Amino acid sequence: MKKSENKCEKGERLSAAVNSNGVIPGRVLRDLRKRVNSSRSITKDVRERCLTEIDRLEHLSDASVEYGATRQYIEWLLSIPWKAGSKRQFDFKKVEQRIDQDYYGSQKIKNKILERIAIRKLTGNSSINSILCLAGVPGTGKASLAKAMAKAMDKEFIRISVGGLSKATDIKGSNRTSLGALPGIIIQTLKNAGTIDPVVLIEDVEYLAEEASTVPAMSLLEAIDPRYNCRFLDNYIGFPVDLSNVFFICAVKSTEDVPDLLSHRFEVIELPGYIEKEKIHIAQKYIIPTVLKKHGLLKKNIVFSENGLKKIIRNYTLEAGLLQFKRQIEVICRHVAKEKAVGNNKTWMVNEKTVGSFLGTAQYTLEKPGDSPEIGVAIGLAWTGQGGDLMIIEGLRMKGSGEVITTGSLGEVMKESIQAAHSYVRSKADVLGIDHGDFDNFDIHIHFPSGAIPKDGPSAGAAVSLVIASVMAERPIRNDIAMTGEVTLRGKVLQVGGLIEKVSAAYRAGIPTIFVPKDNKKELKDLPADILKKTKFIFIESVDDIFARGLLDFVPSSYTLEKLFAEELNKAKNRKKTGASRKIAAKGKKKK
Known part of the structure; x- marks a missing residue:
C-alpha cells in the first residue's frame, strides 16, 4: 500500500515538473543557458543580463505571467544582431x-x-x-x-x-x-x-x-x-x-x-515623374517581365506593342509615376492567365485597337489646349498628388458692378492670388488699353474646371493675370503656351515648387512653349533631355513680360464696337457743334 502511494507521489511531482508542452522546465532553462553562453552575437553586458534573468526563471512557476514575459525578454535579447554585420564586401x-x-x-x-x-x-x-x-x-x-x-x-x-x-x-x-x-x-x-x-x-x-x-x-x-x-x-x-x-x-x-x-x-x-517615353522603356525592361513571371505567363503568351502601351498611359492612367500603369498591365495579364488556364494557348496581342477589350472604356481623356487662340482662356500648370497636370483657367466679363467672381473649389490662398492679379491688371489699364470705367461697369468671372477637385496655392497667379488682362482688353491668349508662377501686388513673378512635374505635364500635352519664373531656371537642368530638346522655355520676371508675350492683337467685341461707334458719333457731333459755333462767331464779327 505504501509503495503504491510513493509511486503516485513521484508521478504527481513528475507531472508537475512537466509544462503544458510536455517539456521539463529545467531542461528548457538549461538549453536557454547554453544558447546564451554559446552566442557570439551578443555583448558581455547582454550575456550577463540573460543569465541573471534565467536565474530568476528557476524560482518562478512556468505557469505565471512573469515567467512568460521574462522568457520572451531573453529571446528578444538573443534575437538582436548586436554584432552580426554583413561580412560581404562590395566592389x-x-x-x-x-x-x-x-x-x-x-x-x-x-x-x-x-x-x-x-x-x-x-x-x-x-x-x-x-x-x-x-x-x-x-x-x-x-x-x-x-x-x-x-x-x-x-x-x-x-x-x-x-x-x-x-x-x-x-x-x-x-x-x-x-x-x-x-x-x-x-x-x-x-x-x-x-x-x-x-x-x-x-x-x-x-x-x-x-x-x-x-x-x-x-x-x-x-x-x-x-x-x-x-x-x-x-x-x-x-x-x-x-x-x-x-x-x-x-x-x-x-x-x-x-x-x-x-x-x-x-x-x-x-525623384521627378516619368514622361511617356520613359514609362514605355521601364514597362518593357522591368514591369512586363516581372508581371508575366508572377502570373505564370511566357513572353510568347502576350505581346505588348508600343502603341498599346501609349494608349494605356494616355487613357487609363493619370499619374506621374507607374503604379496605375502597372496595375492596368496586371489586369491584362490576369485576363490572359485565365484563358491560358482553360487551355487557350494562343498569343494575345495588346495594341491600340485591342486595349479596350481588356480594360474597357477609356477612363481619362488627355487635357489639351484649344485649336485656336481665345479670349479669356489660359493654361496653367499645377502640382497634384499624382504629379503635374494642366489647369485650364477660364475668364468672362459681363455687365455688373466691378465684382470678381471665382468658382471651381478654390482655397483661400488661390482666391487671394486672384484678387492680387486683378488689382495689378487694373493698375495697368492704360498700358493695356483698357478703359478705367470698365472695371466698375463689368463683373469678372474666373472659373477653374473640374469643380469637384479642391484647388489651392499661389502658382496660378501668372495665368490668372493673363486671363483678366485678356477679357478686359479683349485680346486673345496664345494657345501654344502654358505657365506657372506666383504674382505679387507689384507684378513680380516669384519662384514656385514642383516645376519638374509641371513641365512634364505640359510636355505630355504637346505644349511647345512654357513661361517659367526666372528664379526657377536653375531647376531645369534636372529635366529629361527629351523635354529640354523639344520645349521652349521663356523666363519671366514680371507680369508685364507675360502680357507682352502671351497676348495677341486687339479683337473688339460687339459691345466694344458699339461703344467705339458711339464715341465716334459723339466726336462727330462735337465737331459739328464746334464748327457751327465758329461760323456764328465769324458772322458776328463781319456785322461789326
Missing part, C-alpha cells in the same frame, strides 16, 4: 552597374546615391551627418532605388512604414513592466534583417507631421540621426544599440511634406 566599381541594371532614372540622382555609397565604403559603413530622404509621388521609384542600393552593396533590405505610428512607444518600445510590452519598430526591424547593417527604407514619414504631438517624430530622429543613433536606447530592451551602421533612407511624397522637425536633418533628393 564599388560594380555598384554603379548593378544600380543601372535595377533602376531607371536620372544620372544626377544616381551620382548622389553613389557618393553616399562611396563614403560608406571608405568609412566602413558609417553614415554621414545628414539623412537621405527620397521625395517623389507614388510610383516614381523610391522603393526600387532603395532596393537597388541594397542589392548593389550586398546588404539586407527592409521596408517599413511609420504612417500609423502615433506614440513614442511605437518607435522606442514600451517598458517591460507594461502588459504586452514589446520593442519598438526599429528593434523589430533589426531582428527581421538579422544583421546590424541593413538598408532600411522608412516610408510615409510625412504622416508624422499630422500628429499633434512632436514626440513620435523626435523619437524617430533619435533612431535615424547619425549624431545620436550610435547608442539608441529602446525602452523594452534596456541596453543601448549601435545603429550607426544601418543605412536609413526616408521617403515622402513631396519636398513640401517633409516634417519641419526632420527637414533640417534631411538631404532631400527629388
